[in-house]
Amino acid sequence: MILNLKKVSLRVFGVLFAAFLCFIIWPEKAYTPYEVTPEFRAAALAFNIPALPNDWEDHKLTATDGTQIYWGQTGNRKEAKATYIMVPGYTASMSMRGDQVTMLRARGYHVVGMDLRGQGRSERYRAEHPEKMWVDDFSIYADDVRLLIEELDLPNDLPVLLSGSSFGGGVVTRAAGDFDLGIDGLFVLAPAYRPRTEPVSYSTVYGAARMLRVLGKAKHFFVQQDVWQPRAKDLSQASSCSSYPARLNIGDALFVRDPAQRVGGATVQFSAEIIENADIISAPDYTAKMTLPITMIAAENDMAIDNAHTQGVCTGGFPNCKLVIIPGTGHCLTLENDNVLNKIWDEADALLARII
Numbered sequence: 286m287i288l289n290l291k292k293v294s295l296r297v298f299g300v301l302f303a304a305f306l307c308f309i310i311w312p313e314k315a316y317t318p319y320e321v322t323p324e325f326r327a328a329a330l331a332f333n334i335p336a337l338p339n340d341w342e343d344h345k346l347t348a349t350d351g352t353q354i355y356w357g358q359t360g361n362r363k364e365a366k367a368t369y370i371m372v373p374g375y376t377a378s379m380s381m382r383g384d385q386v387t388m389l390r391a392r393g394y395h396v397v398g399m400d401l402r403g404q405g406r407s408e409r410y411r412a413e414h415p416e417k418m419w420v421d422d423f424s425i426y427a428d429d430v431r432l433l434i435e436e437l438d439l440p441n442d443l444p445v446l447l448s449g450s451s452f453g454g455g456v457v458t459r460a461a462g463d464f465d466l467g468i469d470g471l472f473v474l475a476p477a478y479r480p481r482t483e484p485v486s487y488s489t490v491y492g493a494a495r496m497l498r499v500l501g502k503a504k505h506f507f508v509q510q511d512v513w514q515p516r517a518k519d520l521s522q523a524s525s526c527s528s529y530p531a532r533l534n535i536g537d538a539l540f541v542r543d544p545a546q547r548v549g550g551a552t553v554q555f556s557a558e559i560i561e562n563a564d565i566i567s568a569p570d571y572t573a574k575m576t577l578p579i580t581m582i583a584a585e586n587d588m589a590i591d592n593a594h595t596q597g598v599c600t601g602g603f604p605n606c607k608l609v610i611i612p613g614t615g616h617c618l619t620l621e622n623d624n625v626l627n628k629i630w631d632e633a634d635a636l637l638a639r640i641i
Contacts, residue, residue, distance in 0.1 A: 313414075313504055313505055314505075316413060316414040316415070316416070316512070317512070318416070318512060318513075318544060318547065319512050319513055319514045321515065321541055325515060325518070325520075325541070326541055328519075328520050328538075329520065329537065329538040329541035329542060330538075330541070330542065332520055332534065332535070332538035333531065334380075334381070334383070334535050334538055334539055334542075335383035335384035335387070335535075336383045337357070337379065337380075337382075337383045337386055337387075338359055338383075338386060338387050338390055340359055340360035340361065341357050341358070341359055341360075341386070342357055342358050342359075342360060343355070343357050344356050344357060344358070344436075346399075346429075346432055346433055346436055348402065348425075348428070348429050348432060349425075349428055349432070350425070352402050352407070352408045352429075353407065353408040354399060354400070354401075354402055354407045354408070354429055354432075354433070355378075355379070355399065355400040355405055355406035355407045356379075356397065356398065356399040356400070356433055356436075357379055357397070357398055357399075358395065358396065358397045358398075358437075359386065359390050359394075359395055359396045359397075361390060361395055362395040362439075362443070365393055365394055365395035365443065366393040366394065366444075366637070367393075367394055367395070367443060367444040367445065367446060367469075367637050368394065368395045368396075368397060368437070368439055368443055368444070368445045368446070369389050369394040369395070369396050369397070369446050369448060369472075369633065370397045370398070370399075370430075370433070370434070370445065370446065370447045370448060370457075370468075371385070371386070371389075371396060371397065371398040371399075371448055371449075372398070372399060372401065372430065372447075372448065372449040372450070372453035372454075372456055372457050373398070373400070373401070373404075373405075373449075373450055373453050373619075374449075374450040374451030374452045374453045374454070374477075374619075375404075375418075375451060375452040375453075375548070375551075376404060376513075376536060376548040377404065377405070377450070377453075377536060378400045378404055378405025378406065378539075378546055379398040379399070379400055379405060379406075380405060380406070380539055380543070380546060381535045381536055381539055382398060382619075384532070385619060385626065386398065388623075388626060388627075388630060389630060389633075392630055392633075392634065394633075395443070397433070397437060399429070399430070399433055401426060401429070401452075401453065401456065402420070402425070402426070402429060403417075403418045403419060403420070403548065404418070404546075404548050405546055406545075406546065411504075414504075415545070415547070416512050416513055416547050416548055416549035417504065417506070417549060417552050418548060418549075418551065418552055418555040419504070419552060419554055419555060420554070420555065420558055422558065423455075423456075423459060423558040423559065423561060423562035423565075424459065424463060426456040426459065426460075427456060427459040427460035427463050427464065428460075428463075428464075430447070430456060430457060430460035430466075431460055431463075431464045431466060434447075434466050434467065434468070444469045444470070444637060444640050444641055445467070445468045445469050445470075446468070446469065446470045446471075446472050446633060446636060446637065447460070447461060447466065447468045447470070447471055447472065448471075448472040448473070448474065448633070449473055449474070449476065450473075450474040450475060450476075450618065450619050451474070451475050451476065451477050451589065451590070451616065452477050452559065454473040454474060454475065454476025454477055454478075455476055455477040455478065455559065455562055455563065455566065457471065457473065458471065458473060458476060458478070458566045458575075459562055459565070459566055461575060461577065462566060462571055462574065462575055468577070469577070469578070469640045470577060470578045470579065470580070470636045470637070470639070470640050471575070471577060471578070471579040471580075472579075472580050472582075472632075472633055472636055473579070473580070473581050473582070474581075474582045474618045474619060474629065475582065475583060475584050475587055475589070475590060475595075475616050475618050476581065476590070476595060477559060477563060477589075477590055478563050478566060478567050478590065478591075478594060478595040478598050479563045479567060479590060479591040479594040479595060480559065480560070480563065480589065480590055480591070481587075481588065481589060481590055481591050487560075487591075490556070490560070491557070491560045493508070494507065494553055494556045494557035494560065495557055497553045498553055498554060498557055502553050503552065503553045503554040503557075504552060504553070504554065505552065505553055506549065506550050506551070506552055506553075507550065507551050507552060507553050507555075507556045509550075510549065510550025510551050510552070511549060511550050512547075512549040512550075513540055513547040513548060513549045513550075515537045515540075515541075516533075516534065516536075516537055517534075517537075520534040520537065520538060521534075522534075524615070525586065525588050525615045526588070526589070526615040526616050526617040526620070527614075527615055527617035527618075527620040527621050528613075528614075528615070528621065528622070529620065529621050529622040529625075532617075532619075532620040532621065532622075533617060533620045535620070566598075567594065567598050567602070569602060572598055572602030572603050573602070573604065575603050575604070576604050576605055577605065578605050578607075578636060578639045578640055579599070579603050579605060579606040579607070580606070580607045580609065580632055580633075580635070580636045581595075581596070581598075581599040581606055581607070581608050581609070582609050582611065582618060582629055582632060583595065583596055583608060583609065583610045583611070584610075584611060584614040584615050584616050584617075584618050585610055585611060585612050585613060585614055586613070586614065586615050587615060587616045588615060588616055589616040590616065596608055596610075607632075607635075607636070607639075609632050611625060611628060611629070
């Protein structure tokens with residue numbers, strides 16, 4: 286009996302070891318973009334994607350490592366009351382933000398926006414797999430923001446608000462904490478200070494990402510992640526992220542029309558970096574040094590980030606932070622209806638009033 290058990294144990298060990306070896310040597314899956322149905326394509330082509338304002342100017346910035354970063358600005362800097370720098374969240378680009386730029390411009394802002402590296406019209410890390418996000422270290426995103434602000438060469442008498450949504454909120458917070466940007470206020474919308482990972486614990490997800498990175502799988506998609514697919518089969522559908530399909534589904538419609546802008550799920554490397562960045566910018570010694578005026582807009586029903594933790598960074602970490610929670614909203618605050626967006630822009634005006 287003992288001998289038989291030993292044989293079984295050896296067989297089990299052999300199977301597990303073989304599976305482990307297969308995992309180690311298993312090649313990265315080749316890039317195959319998702320093909321939508323003819324019906325979905327027709328709906329995407331008919332979907333309204335608001336254009337950027339007529340005075341919008343396209344630019345390119347060369348980052349420290351040579352990466353080409355897309356950015357743009359409205360042409361009203363001379364008569365504007367302030368500059369509002371917009372950094373969209375994960376998978377998003379300025380091509381999806383035409384209506385928001387128009388609304389802010391109508392309020393008197395000189396609007397600047399950038400596509401983070403690997404997204405939108407900015408350069409992709411790997412031409413052979415353009416949908417995969419990659420950054421060696423999260424601080425590189427912050428450095429890109431620094432370079433953009435230096436490129437703007439704004440007059441000293443024009444107040445500057447730096448704003449980021451979700452992943453972009455994590456980026457602008459890191460930029461404001463790492464560098465003396467010369468900005469006057471930070472305006473973050475549902476910032477990614479700690480992602481929600483239920484039903485798996487935060488530490489387990491981080492541990493898995495670190496382990497996979499050590500095992501040489503950094504360029505692989507993380508668990509349950511893959512190339513872009515539409516959020517829903519019907520572009521008229523809302524979700525827990527936003528109740529307003531007309532904005533929520535702009536990204537899917539754009540990715541059908543312009544596949545070059547597609548971004549897929551998170552890679553192992555990106556997952557590890559965004560978690561590490563969240564820990565850095567949430568640390569008490571980091572938040573305590575950020576004394577500039579900050580406004581944090583939070584969604585009441587955020588399913589993407591840990592609201593308690595993120596809001597705690599504002600109320601108990603940043604010395605000069607105002608927390609605003611918008612009732613009935615999900616994580617995609619900037620993809621909500623005009624009523625919600627106007628509440629958000631009202632708070633941008635209130636932040637500007639605190640500054641001047």
